[in-house]
Amino acid sequence: MFEPSTLKDIAKALGLSTSTVSRALRDTHEISPETKKIVLEYAEKINYRPNPIALSLKERRSKSIGVIVSEVANHYFSQAINGIESIAYSRGYHVIITQTHESYEREKANIQHLASRSVDGLLVSLSAETSDTSYLQSLHKRGLPMVFFDRVADDIETHKIIANNEKGAFEATEFLIKKGCKRIAHLTSSSHLSISIERLEGYKQALEKYGLPFKQDYVKYCPHGGMFYEETETAVKELMALQEKPDAIFIAGDRLSIGCLVVLKNLRINIPEDINVTGFSNSDVLDLFNPPLTSVRQPAFEMGQIATEKLIKLIESKYPVYEFEKEVLETSLQVRDDL
Amino acid sequence: MFEPSTLKDIAKALGLSTSTVSRALRDTHEISPETKKIVLEYAEKINYRPNPIALSLKERRSKSIGVIVSEVANHYFSQAINGIESIAYSRGYHVIITQTHESYEREKANIQHLASRSVDGLLVSLSAETSDTSYLQSLHKRGLPMVFFDRVADDIETHKIIANNEKGAFEATEFLIKKGCKRIAHLTSSSHLSISIERLEGYKQALEKYGLPFKQDYVKYCPHGGMFYEETETAVKELMALQEKPDAIFIAGDRLSIGCLVVLKNLRINIPEDINVTGFSNSDVLDLFNPPLTSVRQPAFEMGQIATEKLIKLIESKYPVYEFEKEVLETSLQVRDDL
DNA sequence: AAGCTAGCCGGGAACGATTGCATAGATTTT
DNA sequence: AAAATCTATGCAATCGTTCCCGGCTAGCTT
Structure with missing residues (x-):
């Protein structure tokens, strides 16, 4: 088995003490140039590497x-x-x-x-x-x-x-409004996450700026951020079962956005005929998607x-x-x- | 700063030696039940955790x-x-x-x-x-x-x-053949990778089984597995510039498959009108893609x-x-x- | 009553590296 | 010439843990 060389090995081989070897390798001024040279060359030869675990323990x-x-x-x-x-x-x-x-x-x-x-x-x-x-x-x-x-x-x-989650959410929501959407839902991750709170705020601000009412019914939380398909599906179904069915969804979250698109496809809800969608995502293959997804990208x-x-x-x-x-x-x- | 408790701390507090404490915690038979109990309770109380670094060094x-x-x-x-x-x-x-x-x-x-x-x-x-x-x-x-x-x-x-790269590649190629493709190109990663060699072999076997000729011109390598857009683009352009333009591409590799779809889209080469494509990929959002990609999925x-x-x-x-x-x-x- | 064993526990080395202190010899200072 | 300084090196402690070795005290055997 695999025995790396140690300071002691070098010291023994060279007839020095471990402290001298250690100092020579760390290039202290206390060690004579000749000794340093001998030590360095030998260390190089046997490919000495200090043991990081021992270092961790010490330092x-x-x-x-x-x-x-x-x-x-x-x-x-x-x-x-x-x-x-x-x-x-x-x-x-x-x-x-x-x-x-x-x-x-x-x-x-x-x-x-x-x-x-x-x-x-x-x-x-x-x-x-x-x-x-x-x-x-x-x-x-x-x-x-x-x-x-x-x-x-x-x-x-x-x-x-x-x-800037607020601004990102604002722009995504504004985009939907400018497309003519009036009943914009918001699908988001768990309610206590900082990003959820900020994105919700941006969403609200956009609604307010353009004189659209904020409705709590239109906000659906996925406590596991879309980790489970059912979670997302339930949320979407609930939105689509509302009396005043939303004409758009703004989705907060990478996984959630993709997951929501899959759900919509499976439920045969068409974009943009039946509903419009924007979401947070950093995927680099969004261009391949059909339907397309206008997305907020984070740096x-x-x-x-x-x-x-x-x-x-x-x-x-x-x-x-x-x-x-x-x-x-x-x-x-x-x-x-x-x- | 953050000083976790050690065996020595416990030993000192309890008036025992570190060895006794160590043995008590590891439940050796040499230690009396009473001592064990005292040690365990105290260790629990101060939330003692053995230092993994020291353990690593020792063991x-x-x-x-x-x-x-x-x-x-x-x-x-x-x-x-x-x-x-x-x-x-x-x-x-x-x-x-x-x-x-x-x-x-x-x-x-x-x-x-x-x-x-x-x-x-x-x-x-x-x-x-x-x-x-x-x-x-x-x-x-x-x-x-x-x-x-x-x-x-x-x-x-x-x-x-x-x-089973060979079989996967065989099936993907066979799928293209059964769709009626005659001139099937193969876009793959660097030539010395084991997966490239095996997938090439499966591709060849499918061609042979169905009496199609193997042409070296139809095989394009991307030495960096599609890490760079240009690499993939060049390969696709070269394929499409051949005199006998391929009517299908079988792509080996996850990143490469997605990358190739992007390239084809940018070059306005349409699937399936202009060309057919299959590839290796484990993406779980392929269903959202347009054009669709028939894919070989690995477990x-x-x-x-x-x-x-x-x-x-x-x-x-x-x-x-x-x-x-x-x-x-x-x-x-x-x-x-x-x- | 002397010896033996078993049970219980402490001392100290070891893992690999760094570093303050000690020391021996050489050199400089006064 | 004695004292001070400097140079080059070694010793030993340290980090936290395990484990070998040895010691002590009961209780038991003969």
Whole structure:
């Protein structure tokens, strides 16, 4: 079995002490140039690599950051992860990705596990089920650096990176209004998620600006963000069973948008004849869809990058940080309209 | 800062030695029931968790496995990852996911990093660029357990989990032939990948069975598996510029299939009027596509599960394993045909 | 009553690396 | 010439855990 070489091996082979070898490799001025040369050459020869586990134990840090998302199969998150990796790797950090599948239990288990595994910090996007963040609170209070992105916890004081959900939702709703829709429904994820609240607000503002009434009946929540087909189907069916059937749906959420299109197709509800649709999505194949989907796109890659930069800054800060920022990035409305 | 409790803390608080505490927690028979009870209760009270880093150092294992895929944004891989996680977590293993983005350099860097970080084993799907696997060879010889899935290295003796690529490719090609296509092109990933070779073989067999000639001109390789739009576009343009223009394309690869559809749309080549298409894909939204794509679907989730089970068996085996299996799972052809 | 065993527990080394302190010899300062 | 400084190296503690080894106290046997 696979026995990597250690400082001790080098020391024994060269007749030196481990401390001398360690210092020689770290290029301290205390070691004579000749000794350094001998050590470096031998280390090179046997391909010595310091044991990161021993280092973690000693230094109480692991040069790795944990990422918590609901699913990597979500376009928004996979793009954000690419952004996270691009920064992390350039700064010498490992990235450990975990998925919650929108479950509070899995989120908690994953995060506890990451924390005990001594990640140096956390990049968190909450699961749809999560409303109690007290376990995160306690980790945060104990000094574990964390940065939220996309789905943030309002009661935890740290950096937060989000998209301009209100404006994105406003534009998507406005688009439907300008197409002549009068009864616009809103299909969204679980009600306590920050993104749901903000997108609902944008939706309301658009209605108000154009003098359309807001109706609670038109807002349908999917507590698991469309993880289950039935959840989405039920919501759509309920909307379509209303007395005043909606003539449009604005959907908040990547998975939900795609899921809703599938449901509509299966229910043989045609777009745009029977209903109009816009939604949040970062899919890069929306152009292939029929019916087309006008979508709000978030700068996922950049959000991942910024979140990682801020997290690393927190981790490497010598003094505790008490000033936190909430960075808001602009979304873009991508109009797709078959004429 | 965040100081988790240790064995020493418990020992000091209870007036015992660390060894006694350690044994009490691990429920050794040497410790009296009363002492055990006291220790367990106190440990529970202060929420003691053994430090996994210290354990890793001592036990020379980390209870974590490394996964190497080209991209998590690929439907096949994200499903396989879900399968991997489902098994790994139930067996108490961590999963560390890394992406190669089809680059040999990134693959090598990631794997070296994982190995030095003491993952207990590796689940590998090679990048499109990789043809030299000697660095993997050497890790394997040094005893690092690894299992390949999907894109395997033929010259490394270990477990391999693949789909029946030949049969899948055969069926997809046969489907085109039965639709009446005579000049079927084949768009595939880089030529040295195992999946490319097998899918090409299935394609050839279908042609042969139905008495169609095989033409090298009809086979186009994308060395980066369609990572870059231009690569795919060039290949499609070359095919369409042939004197005997193909009347169908069979595409090997998830990303490539989607990419090719985008290219065809942009080039205003219509399906099925101008050309017919089938491809490998695990996307779950193909039903929303227009034009429709008849696709070969791989049992990605199961492949991930099986690979992980086999890897854990290798890791936990007390004796070196010399008998390796190649498990082949069946694909399914999902016909989508607008009449 | 002396010896034996079993039960229970503590001491200390080990895993691999870093680092403050000690030390020996060489060199410079006063 | 004695003292101070500097150079190059080694010793040992540390991080948190496990485990080998040995010690002590009962209780039991003969």
